[in-house]
Amino acid sequence: MSESVLKTEKLTKIFTMGKRKISALSGVNLQVNKGEFIAIMGPSGSGKTTLLNVLGCLDTPTDGMMTLNGIDVTKLSEKKLYSIRRNEIGFIFQTFNLFPYLNARENVELPMECTKKSKSERGKRSRELLEMVGLSGREEHRPHRLSAGEQQRVAIARALANNPAIVLADEPTGNLDTENKHEIVRLLGRLNINQGTTIIMVTHDSQIASHTERILFLSDGKITKEKQGLHLVKKKLMCPYCGSRIQLSDARCPSCKKRL
Amino acid sequence: MGALTRAVRNVSRRKMRALLVVIALGFSMAIMISIPAGIIANQESTQSMTENFSNTMSNMQEEINKTATLIECQTSSGRGMRSGMPSGAPSGMPPSGFTQEEVFVNETVVEEIRSIEGVKDIVPFLEKSSNETTSETINGPSGRTFTINRPLYTITGLPLNSSFIDNYSVLPTNITTGRNLREGDSGVILMSSNLTEYFRVVIGDKVKINGESFTLVGVYDSPNQGRMETRTAYMNLSDAQTVTGQTGNVSRLDVYAENVSSVDGIADVIEAAYSELYVTTYKDRLTNLENMQEMYTQTLTNAESTLDQTQTVATQEIGIAVVATSLIVFFVMLYTVRERTKEIGTFKAIGFSNWNVMSQFMLEGVLMSVMAGIIGIAIGYIAAPIFSSLLLPHINLFGGSSRTRFQPTFGSANPESLTSGAAATLNPQLILLAFGAALLLGAIGSLYPAWRAAKIKPAEAMRYE
Numbered sequence: 001m002s003e004s005v006l007k008t009e010k011l012t013k014i015f016t017m018g019k020r021k022i023s024a025l026s027g028v029n030l031q032v033n034k035g036e037f038i039a040i041m042g043p044s045g046s047g048k049t050t051l052l053n054v055l056g057c058l059d060t061p062t063d064g065m066m067t068l069n070g071i072d073v074t075k076l077s078e079k080k081l082y083s084i085r086r087n088e089i090g091f092i093f094q095t096f097n098l099f100p101y102l103n104a105r106e107n108v109e110l111p112m113e114c115t116k117k118s119k120s121e122r123g124k125r126s127r128e129l130l131e132m133v134g135l136s137g138r139e140e141h142r143p144h145r146l147s148a149g150e151q152q153r154v155a156i157a158r159a160l161a162n163n164p165a166i167v168l169a170d171e172p173t174g175n176l177d178t179e180n181k182h183e184i185v186r187l188l189g190r191l192n193i194n195q196g197t198t199i200i201m202v203t204h205d206s207q208i209a210s211h212t213e214r215i216l217f218l219s220d221g222k223i224t225k226e227k228q229g230l231h232l233v234k235k236k237l238m239c240p241y242c243g244s245r246i247q248l249s250d251a252r253c254p255s256c257k258k259r260l
Numbered sequence: 261m262g263a264l265t266r267a268v269r270n271v272s273r274r275k276m277r278a279l280l281v282v283i284a285l286g287f288s289m290a291i292m293i294s295i296p297a298g299i300i301a302n303q304e305s306t307q308s309m310t311e312n313f314s315n316t317m318s319n320m321q322e323e324i325n326k327t328a329t330l331i332e333c334q335t336s337s338g339r340g341m342r343s344g345m346p347s348g349a350p351s352g353m354p355p356s357g358f359t360q361e362e363v364f365v366n367e368t369v370v371e372e373i374r375s376i377e378g379v380k381d382i383v384p385f386l387e388k389s390s391n392e393t394t395s396e397t398i399n400g401p402s403g404r405t406f407t408i409n410r411p412l413y414t415i416t417g418l419p420l421n422s423s424f425i426d427n428y429s430v431l432p433t434n435i436t437t438g439r440n441l442r443e444g445d446s447g448v449i450l451m452s453s454n455l456t457e458y459f460r461v462v463i464g465d466k467v468k469i470n471g472e473s474f475t476l477v478g479v480y481d482s483p484n485q486g487r488m489e490t491r492t493a494y495m496n497l498s499d500a501q502t503v504t505g506q507t508g509n510v511s512r513l514d515v516y517a518e519n520v521s522s523v524d525g526i527a528d529v530i531e532a533a534y535s536e537l538y539v540t541t542y543k544d545r546l547t548n549l550e551n552m553q554e555m556y557t558q559t560l561t562n563a564e565s566t567l568d569q570t571q572t573v574a575t576q577e578i579g580i581a582v583v584a585t586s587l588i589v590f591f592v593m594l595y596t597v598r599e600r601t602k603e604i605g606t607f608k609a610i611g612f613s614n615w616n617v618m619s620q621f622m623l624e625g626v627l628m629s630v631m632a633g634i635i636g637i638a639i640g641y642i643a644a645p646i647f648s649s650l651l652l653p654h655i656n657l658f659g660g661s662s663r664t665r666f667q668p669t670f671g672s673a674n675p676e677s678l679t680s681g682a683a684a685t686l687n688p689q690l691i692l693l694a695f696g697a698a699l700l701l702g703a704i705g706s707l708y709p710a711w712r713a714a715k716i717k718p719a720e721a722m723r724y725e
Contacts (some may be wrong), residue, residue: 085610
């Protein structure tokens with residue numbers, strides 16, 4: 001069956017603030033299979049971002065087990081963690097976090113800098129990625145000359161630069177207007193279907209979350225509920241609303257006209 | 261797209277800030293290199309001063325040795341007028357007799373002195389300043405100038421007797437055009453080159469002085485007397501007496517003794533008999549030389565102690581500049597790191613190692629400081645003399661205005677060259693040193709901020725607003 005990319009068991013994270021101990025994650029059990037598109041939802045302070053940071057090896061769990069591609073990352077040295085972050089994980093942020101002094105191509109090339117890829121390979125790869133996210137011809141533009149939606153596309157291309165095992169997106173649509181929100185989540189969906197990219201997306205927007213195939217509800221540091229999203233149906237090229245055949249590029253269902 | 265390009269773009273992202281920081285650092289660096297430049301210049305000038313002094317001393321010693329039997333007898337007007345000889349009293353006297361009333365004695369004194377036992381020869385001179393005067397500006401120490409009035413020229417008359425001319429150095433020797441005066445010359449004149457310019461005459465021309473006409477037969481190169489040029493016209497004694505209206509008068513007698521042992525006796529007799537004559541002997545001149553030597557030594561000691569003092573001050577100032585430079589880099593980089601915490605988080609999230617982050621920030625610090633180094637070298641190149649004169653104690657050789665009091669009156673020791681303000685200039689080694697210092701201080705100053713940046717935890721950095 002499906003191969004597990006990420007697996008956590010009783011993942012716990014406790015923040016110590018002076019004498020107070022705040023439990024951000026209290027035993028998260030999670031399994032993510034290769035090629036899955038998952039949303040994590042939950043109210044503010046439920047531990048969404050903490051979970052994503054721990055999953056992305058930006059933070060270490062206080063307790064529990066976590067494997068990425070079968071490797072127990074909780075026991076890795078700092079040095080190994082750079083390499084994991086560089087090669088196995090792609091990050092997408094709410095505020096895009098592009099480097100303002102670098103153009104789109106250079107931003108995408110940045111994660112490849114510490115790899116063995118040659119300069120021309122990096123250039124080729126970044127151009128491909130920018131084309132994939134629909135930004136051909138904008139390679140030499142700096143972030144301030146790109147719209148918010150375009151900036152997030154550059155950030156997505158950057159996250160994919162080193163072909164990561166998993167892409168972690170922290171509220172990727174949080175800073176975008178409605179039109180761009182859907183554009184971005186559809187882009188993520190397309191990448192998931194076409195490239196088989198495994199994506200975990202944190203959001204508090206249920207409409208956005210419904211575009212994924214599995215929605216996990218996080219409350220007080222625990223996964224309390226799980227729900228299927230519409231994406232699973234879409235993967236089979238069926239309209240999730242009326243069941244008629246659709247094309248992946250369709251923005252609306254040809255028969256029921258609902259937004260896909 | 262390397263770390264260096266990123267550093268360049270980052271520094272240029274905030275142009276105004278970078279510019280201000282680089283200028284501030286640049287000045288600091290300029291000070292750092294101007295001071296050693298000043299020190300080197302001071303050392304060089306002290307050294308050349310020492311050399312000049314010792315040259316002067318040996319020249320004088322030689323001159324004195326040559327004239328061991330010479331007893332100089334001068335009226336007040338003659339004192340200090342001769343070049344190539346130490347002047348009467350070494351201190352307290354103006355450089356030349358021009359401020360004094362000129363006194364003459366009747367030449368009958370020549371025969372009287374000749375009758376003293378042991379006297380071999382007497383060469384009488386008449387030295388008289390012209391009535392015309394000039395106003396001259398002299399550059400003194402540290403930009404001060406003095407304006408003095410002095411006679412335009414001096415007429416020196418002496419008996420043109422071939423035995424005097426051959427045996428004693430009574431006439432200038434450095435003839436540039438024409439010929440020297442010789443026995444039997446009358447109605448002719450020998451003048452210093454600068455006087456020919458004034459009179460606008462060439463060899464063979466007639467020169468009119470006080471209504472009398474003379475033919476110019478020779479021109480000699482005028483030695484510098486202290487900081488002023490000598491302008492003297494030589495002629496036959498009787499011509500001089502006529503033209504100056506001092507018929508039968510002289511102002512100076514060079515008395516030559518038969519031998520060295522009789523010098524003191526003769527000098528005593530002359531001194532006792534003629535109160536209007538100032539007598540100087542070999543011994544006096546030696547004493548003068550010793551006094552001078554003492555003064556020179558004192559001056560050198562002063563110069564050296566000032567130089568020591570200067571070096572102490574310089575070390576402190578360089579230290580301050582070094583600390584200031586590293587502190588500027590330190591604070592600017594610390595601020596930059598704080599400001600870019602989120603960016604650091606992003607760097608780490610996309611897989612940059614601590615070392616990658618640290619080197620990125622160090623590179624930026626070094627880049628700024630190297631830019632500042634270049635600006636500093638440019639500033640230093642232009643303003644090193646200003647900086648070093650502002651920041652270093654002045655080497656004051658003769659103590660205040662006393663410089664004018666001390667006038668060695670011989671060519672080799674032009675006081676101008678002894679004490680001319682040390683002009684600080686940058687040499688290639690200093691420029692290289694400045695560049696090295698810029699690199700090093702940039703690295704030192706940004707070390708801690710960069711380390712802090714590297715140590716930031718990515719998850720915390722991402723939360724930072």
